[in-house]
Amino acid sequence: MATAEDEGWRDAVSPGPVEAVQEDAAFKEFFVRCWEPVRLAVSMRVADERFVEDEVQEAFLLARRNWDQLRHFDKPEWWVLKVALRRIGRILARERRPAVPIRVPATTDPIATIAENERVYAAIRQLPRRQAEAIILFTLGHSVAASAEILGVTPGSVKKHRYLARKRLRAMLAGGTR
Template identity: 30%
Template sequence: MSRDNAEFAEFFAASWDACLRAVAATTGNMTLAEDQTAEAFARAWASWHKVSRHPAPKAWVVRAALNAGASWWHRRSKETALSGHDIAAAESQGTGLEAAVLTALRRLPARQREVIVLRVLLDLDIDTTARQLGIASGTVRAHLSRAMTALSSELTPTTTTETNR
């Protein structure tokens, strides 16, 4: 295995779950997210020289997975089964807090959801999140604030410490 392939294999093993969860949190559908994430990793492998130098390779994968047209024809055969069932699929992922979180995320506008995924789940800083989404840092802050406010009204943290809020 070449050095590049070894590096990619390490990245793939370490990042698959996080990227898949981020995509699933955005799309609300694990089946679709799995296909899109695999497609994104395939593209990352093909362009590993570029992706490996990216400041946030996991964010590159997530953005690639969410690319509006990238996996359309892969999805095509699944479309009948998936159509109109995104939220139901999200809710079926579990009966506990994760289901409530997914449902709450699905109720956010798409851009707020993307900001939450990149900023909170992938732990990107504001500027990197802004570059990933092609929007201004101030816009990221605005989306983030609104999203967190909306989520906090739907979810009650079990470890609430008011000093941080």
Template identity: 30%
Template sequence: MSTRPGAVRADLEEVFRAAYPRVVGVAARVLGSRDEAEDVAQEVFLSFGHSSVPAGEATGWLSVAAAHTALNHLRSGRRRATREQVAGDGDVLAPDVADTVVTLDERRRVRAALARLPRKQAVALVLRHSGLSYAEVAAALELSPGSVGTTVRRAESALREELTRHASSH
């Protein structure tokens, strides 16, 4: 299938074992579903396996790829609405903390808001909340560390407006 069958990089397993939880975490923040996040992670590692990304840049590359791929899934309408329900039943998101703040309906708003954000903002937001440092986000997105804060701030502000607008419309 691939034009380069067999050309899977030798360090794939090592990188996979080190980075898989983070990559799934990035995708889960976007999609709100562990199953879907794991599908995205598989897709991303498959691409990585055929790439020549330097091992030292792997985590950043994989995180950005996971964010983009997950956002593509959001935008493509390929997702199943039922997955959202499953997520709300505790499939992935811990019911105790987040649920007091964000209801299932709001989760949908979060996904919708993420899909509407300018891509760079959405990716920066998700990476920052996935635990990447400002320097890592900056390197991964080719931003200056100073503008990472600005980009994340704008994204969070837009997210808040989206969620508040929704709350006040009820």
């Protein structure tokens, strides 16, 4: 026969229906808020949208499984982004994905803007993995410290990889290969 003390312990270990619904609502809000920024960051690394969607979805599934711990993080989206980028990195190490057009927001001349952005994204995909990750996080507005935390490296390493990425991109987009 269970005592009141046992029941209290059981309540502390597994959430009741109200807490479970609140956790589901919190994760749903997190998912809705973070899906597009994470998908965009990963799509800068890989052009195949179906591939991107699959890996981002897997990262969010892992986040849902670990939501009890992640919901206490300051920026759980960084964890999801890091997982998605690592999953992509492992797969890209095994095979190379061909570049395909990426949808970008239109401006005054949508054709020219799309062509230029495709050229930039294709160049980013040719960068070494760390340089690509550093420049993608920069374009998403992450600080050096935040990028270092996401990538699990020092801020100095992030600065170095951003510098090298910019230098290489400048040369690639000017017509050279390095």
